[in-house]
Amino acid sequence: MNVTIHLVQNMxxxxxxxxxxxxIVLALFGMAIMVMDALLDERTSQRTLGTIALLxxxxxxxxxxxxxxxxxxxxxxxxxxxxxxxxxxxxxxxITAVVILTSYEYMEVxxxxxxxxxxxILFGALGMCLMSSAVxxxxxxxxxxxxxxxxxxxxxxxxRAAISSEASVKYFLLGSFATAFFLYGVxxxxxxxxxxxxxxxxxxxRSGVVPMLAYAGIALMFVGLGFKVAAAPFHxxxxxxxxxxxxxxxxxxxxxxxxxxFAVLLRIMFQADAPGRLWMxxxxxxxxMTLGNLGALVQxxxxxxxxxxxxxxxxxxLVAFAALPDNGISAAMFxxxxxxxxxxxxxxxxxxxxxxGERQVNLEDYSGLGRxxxxxxxxLTIFLLSLIGIPITGGFFAKFYVFSxxxxxxxxWLTIIGVLNSAVGAYYYLRIIVVMxxxxxxxxxxxxxxxxxxGTALTVSLAATIYLGVLPGRxxxxxxxxxxxxxxx
Amino acid sequence: MNALDANILSLVTFIxxxxxxxxxxxxxxxxxIRVFALVISLMxxxxxxxxxxxxxxxxxxxxxxxxxxxxxxxxIHYHMGVDGFSMWLVVLTTFLTPLCVLISWKSINDxxxxxxxxxxxxxxxxxxxxVALDLFLFYFFWEATLIPMALLIGMYGHGRKVYAAxxxxxxxxxxxxxxxxxxxxxxxxxxxHTFDFVTIQNxxxxxxxxxxxxxxxxxxxxxxxxxxxxxxxxxxxxWLPDAHxxxxxxxxxxxxxxxxxxxxxxxxxxNLGFFPxxxxxxxxxxxxxxxxxIVYGALVAMVQPNMKKLIAYSSISHLGFVVLGIFxxxxxxxxxxxxxxxxxxxxxxxxxxxxxxxxxxxxxYEISDFGGLATPMPRYATFFLFIVLASVxxxxxxxxxxxxxxLSGAFQDRAIYGVLGATGVIWSACYLLWMYQxxxxxxxxxxxxxxxxxxxxxxxxxxxPAAAAALIMGVAPLIWLNAIDPAVQSALAPFSQLASKVxxx
Numbered sequence: 003m004n005v006t007i008h009l010v011q012n013m014x015x016x017x018x019x020x021x022x023x024x025x026i027v028l029a030l031f032g033m034a035i036m037v038m039d040a041l042l043d044e045r046t047s048q049r050t051l052g053t054i055a056l057l058x059x060x061x062x063x064x065x066x067x068x069x070x071x072x073x074x075x076x077x078x079x080x081x082x083x084x085x086x087x088x089x090x091x092x093x094x095x096x097i098t099a100v101v102i103l104t105s106y107e108y109m110e111v112x113x114x115x116x117x118x119x120x121x122x123i124l125f126g127a128l129g130m131c132l133m134s135s136a137v138x139x140x141x142x143x144x145x146x147x148x149x150x151x152x153x154x155x156x157x158x159x160x161x162r163a164a165i166s167s168e169a170s171v172k173y174f175l176l177g178s179f180a181t182a183f184f185l186y187g188v189x190x191x192x193x194x195x196x197x198x199x200x201x202x203x204x205x206x207x208r209s210g211v212v213p214m215l216a217y218a219g220i221a222l223m224f225v226g227l228g229f230k231v232a233a234a235p236f237h238x239x240x241x242x243x244x245x246x247x248x249x250x251x252x253x254x255x256x257x258x259x260x261x262x263x264f265a266v267l268l269r270i271m272f273q274a275d276a277p278g279r280l281w282m283x284x285x286x287x288x289x290x291m292t293l294g295n296l297g298a299l300v301q302x303x304x305x306x307x308x309x310x311x312x313x314x315x316x317x318x319x320l321v322a323f324a325a326l327p328d329n330g331i332s333a334a335m336f337x338x339x340x341x342x343x344x345x346x347x348x349x350x351x352x353x354x355x356x357x358x359g360e361r362q363v364n365l366e367d368y369s370g371l372g373r374x375x376x377x378x379x380x381x382l383t384i385f386l387l388s389l390i391g392i393p394i395t396g397g398f399f400a401k402f403y404v405f406s407x408x409x410x411x412x413x414x415w416l417t418i419i420g421v422l423n424s425a426v427g428a429y430y431y432l433r434i435i436v437v438m439x440x441x442x443x444x445x446x447x448x449x450x451x452x453x454x455x456x457g458t459a460l461t462v463s464l465a466a467t468i469y470l471g472v473l474p475g476r477x478x479x480x481x482x483x484x485x486x487x488x489x490x491x
Numbered sequence: 492m493n494a495l496d497a498n499i500l501s502l503v504t505f506i507x508x509x510x511x512x513x514x515x516x517x518x519x520x521x522x523x524i525r526v527f528a529l530v531i532s533l534m535x536x537x538x539x540x541x542x543x544x545x546x547x548x549x550x551x552x553x554x555x556x557x558x559x560x561x562x563x564x565x566x567i568h569y570h571m572g573v574d575g576f577s578m579w580l581v582v583l584t585t586f587l588t589p590l591c592v593l594i595s596w597k598s599i600n601d602x603x604x605x606x607x608x609x610x611x612x613x614x615x616x617x618x619x620x621x622v623a624l625d626l627f628l629f630y631f632f633w634e635a636t637l638i639p640m641a642l643l644i645g646m647y648g649h650g651r652k653v654y655a656a657x658x659x660x661x662x663x664x665x666x667x668x669x670x671x672x673x674x675x676x677x678x679x680x681x682x683x684h685t686f687d688f689v690t691i692q693n694x695x696x697x698x699x700x701x702x703x704x705x706x707x708x709x710x711x712x713x714x715x716x717x718x719x720x721x722x723x724x725x726x727x728x729x730w731l732p733d734a735h736x737x738x739x740x741x742x743x744x745x746x747x748x749x750x751x752x753x754x755x756x757x758x759x760x761x762n763l764g765f766f767p768x769x770x771x772x773x774x775x776x777x778x779x780x781x782x783x784x785i786v787y788g789a790l791v792a793m794v795q796p797n798m799k800k801l802i803a804y805s806s807i808s809h810l811g812f813v814v815l816g817i818f819x820x821x822x823x824x825x826x827x828x829x830x831x832x833x834x835x836x837x838x839x840x841x842x843x844x845x846x847x848x849x850x851x852x853x854x855x856y857e858i859s860d861f862g863g864l865a866t867p868m869p870r871y872a873t874f875f876l877f878i879v880l881a882s883v884x885x886x887x888x889x890x891x892x893x894x895x896x897x898l899s900g901a902f903q904d905r906a907i908y909g910v911l912g913a914t915g916v917i918w919s920a921c922y923l924l925w926m927y928q929x930x931x932x933x934x935x936x937x938x939x940x941x942x943x944x945x946x947x948x949x950x951x952x953x954x955x956p957a958a959a960a961a962l963i964m965g966v967a968p969l970i971w972l973n974a975i976d977p978a979v980q981s982a983l984a985p986f987s988q989l990a991s992k993v994x995x996x
Contacts, residue, residue: 372602372605372646373602376604376605387638392634392638393627393630393631393634393635394631399562402565403564406565406679409679425665425668428664432657432660436645436653436656436657439642439645439646440645440646440652440653440656441653473562474562475562475563475564478563478564479563479564
């Protein structure tokens with residue numbers, strides 16, 4: 003009874019809706035696409051719908067930027083717009099825009115006609131945005147489901163390829179299992195602390211003895227979220243799904259949902275001061291880095307190789323979670339951003355080069371790419387160098403901040419494991435470069451010219467990768483500021 | 492200090508990079524790509540001449556400095572500056588690059604654009620290594636040299652080029668990880684954290700770094716390993732013959748002419764600059780390795796059937812002199828080491844160009860495939876002889892000055908070092924002159940060699956500057972040495988204090 007009165011007294015006002023405006027924009031554009039898909043002629047609709055989706059994501063970016071001036075809570079403290087959520091909003095919507103640009107050409111080449119593709123990308127982005135601003139576990143769960151269900155379907159979009167349907171089904175079954183773990187964890191946490199609000203949970207856990215139940219709750223939530231970011235030992239699905247899913251979608255789901263889930267993890271781990279954080283994270287990080295890199299060493303399919311590499315990168319990122327909040331949070335945020343830039347870019351090249359039916363995704367297909375398409379090979383080389391962590395690329399400073407945060411938290415062994423792993427990682431990325439430049443091409447046919455959309459996508463990711471590597475100061479400073487806001491009590 | 496002096500180092504460093512970016516925009520089939528690369532590299536050489544012209548030769552310390560904050564966390568500065576050591580190495584780099592462009596004019600026919608882009612990017616990275624005074628910047632340029640060099644070997648080399656490129660890359664990359672660890676230790680232990688060379692050096696000398704004495708040996712070793720692989724010092728030398736034999740001519744010229752000097756320059760700058768005590772304490776085994784390198788390199792060079800491999804092993808021997816000079820801690824030794832670096836850059840660069848010219852005509856480096864070449868190619872034979880004599884250390888040519896100074900320094904340190912080092916001079920005369928005899932004298936053994944064309948105008952243009960430099964460096968060494976000497980004296984200053992401290996005890 004009390005609750006009802008409370009609700010009636012606090013009907014959501016204009017402010018509340020303003021604070022979820024980016025999500026509203028994405029939803030409206032997504033729905034518009036679904037409606038128009040039915041009305042438009044199928045042969046011409048692709049480009050139109052793609053453009054609408056692009057507009058939608060750009061509008062969402064603009065709205066988010068405006069939102070930055072009015073931070074605060076909304077909807078009975080379930081949504082919190084702060085510098086932290088703005089950071090991830092912009093990250094997710096930018097990735098969305100870039101992936102849409104990549105998809106234009108891909109969809110034509112693969113002859114997939116489906117307007118809902120773009121709608122689903124926008125709905126997925128909606129879920130991810132909401133995840134980064136939600137501060138209430140049930141809302142987080144809903145957002146996570148919105149984002150996951152969209153990506154399950156997107157993974158199966160290469161309808162004619164059995165491997166794609168397999169990817170979709172695998173991802174769906176295992177993914178639902180993982181979200182169930184997360185939900186169970188939420189329930190236990192509610193039992194332990196009497197609340198689902200992250201701030202309240204944090205206060206309760208800090209104020210007294212931590213009940214056993216809370217440990218179990220955190221562990222179960224970590225299982226669910228660990229699955230979503232492809233952290234070992236919950237990573238087994240990754241290579242199969244990445245291999246089967248359409249290449250632009252892989253670029254999307256290896257970056258945007260991961261960024262959003264890392265945002266959730268940051269809130270749960272640091273803002274709620276999760277008990278038992280250190281050792282759980284320590285083990286997952288060390289395992290992910292090692293298994294990811296070792297797995298990547300023996301791959302001959304570029305998509306699978308990048309899948310294992312993404313497991314390894316989830317591991318590097320988790321290292322920051324084991325560090326202290328002062329610099330761990332900002333290091334993790336910086337890493338998410340620069341990983342997104344280089345990985346979306348790498349997959350954009352892969353998806354262009356894959357060709358009809360994604361036949362050209364093996365390492366041998368890349369031989370002589372440096373001769374056949376110097377521009378594509380050159381761009382991919384820069385992304386790969388960034389993935390290795392060579393200076394003046396974003397990847398270098400990402401690793402640098404993460405490892406120095408770990409060192410300041412006295413995690414010497416974890417840092418050593420990380421550095422050794424980056425050395426192993428250098429080997430398989432270099433292998434691609436060697437194949438591209440130092441092998442004779444098997445097939446002299448020139449690669450299709452780079453269309454405008456893809457060119458823009460590549461330029462954006464390349465510029466971001468280099469910018470983060472040459473002038474990382476501003477982004478890091480913003481991340482530190484929002485981290486400080488996050489930890490303020 | 493005027494505006495040009497303040498920006499000259501950035502200009503010299505980044506003109507080639509800007510040229511490479513412009514090259515990217517030129518259409519692929521355009522035939523002027525070579526001309527453009529030549530113009531850019533000549534322009535950079537001309538600009539770099541400003542450095543010695545306006546250099547204050549009586550002053551020690553860094554000149555033409557530029558220093559501003561670049562990245563706040565970690566605290567990285569864009570700090571550049573040159574002293575007598577690095578200035579000449581910069582000029583050596585800008586001097587050799589146009590010659591590399593000329594010598595690659597015809598031999599590179601495939602992927603021409605990429606070749607010259609890589610060459611120019613490599614030039615920027617090489618210059619950056621010598622001018623950087625921020626450890627992070629230094630490390631960046633250091634690693635940045637690897638990628639274009641490995642690509643030059645792997646894309647344009649011959650034979651087992653991929654193997655050679657990967658071996659080169661992995662060897663130097665793994666070794667420099669140790670240096671990175673040492674750099675990060677220094678960064679973490681300075682307060683406030685800094686990568687700045689001068690600040691760290693002052694902090695070390697002022698004893699402001701906690702736990703420094705405990706870590707110093709390992710830090711010294713971290714830097715030393717990275718540099719020793721680059722030099723290459725025996726027993727880290729195995730990558731060098733492979734890389735040289737498979738590399739294209741321009742790659743070999745820059746590899747021998749400049750890349751190897753990054754190692755010896757690093758020893759001078761960082762091992763001596765940061766760790767004088769540890770350098771002193773470890774000098775004996777380092778000198779022994781250097782001596783082994785001198786003798787072993789010479790002996791292996793003697794038996795090589797392959798001309799390019801012979802020159803590669805002779806580099807190992809010559810670079811041994813440099814290390815010997817550096818770790819003798821005498822004024823003559825250091826001056827000589829620096830001079831051998833420059834002289835070796837010019838004469839070995841020229842030797843590789845000469846070998847490349849022959850390869851263009853016959854597609855082989857085997858000495859036994861030639862013989863009696865002096866008859867069909869008299870001009871070529873003359874140039875070759877001149878450079879061989881310079882390399883052997885004939886007085887009045889450039890090789891002599893440096894080797895003489897190094898040996899006299901080594902004698903001052905310990906006579907046996909001088910004696911053993913001096914045998915290296917004899918060996919080098921043996922293998923180079925014997926090679927010369929087998930290639931040029933006697934009757935023409937193979938019918939194909941009868942009709943070999945002599946040097947054309949372009950090849951002569953590429954060789955003349957090198958030959959002229961070899962002569963001028965031989966007769967007027969003071970032009971170079973009077974700028975080097977102040978740097979040597981300031982590098983040796985901690986050692987005389989060290990010596991007096993030992994005496995006092």
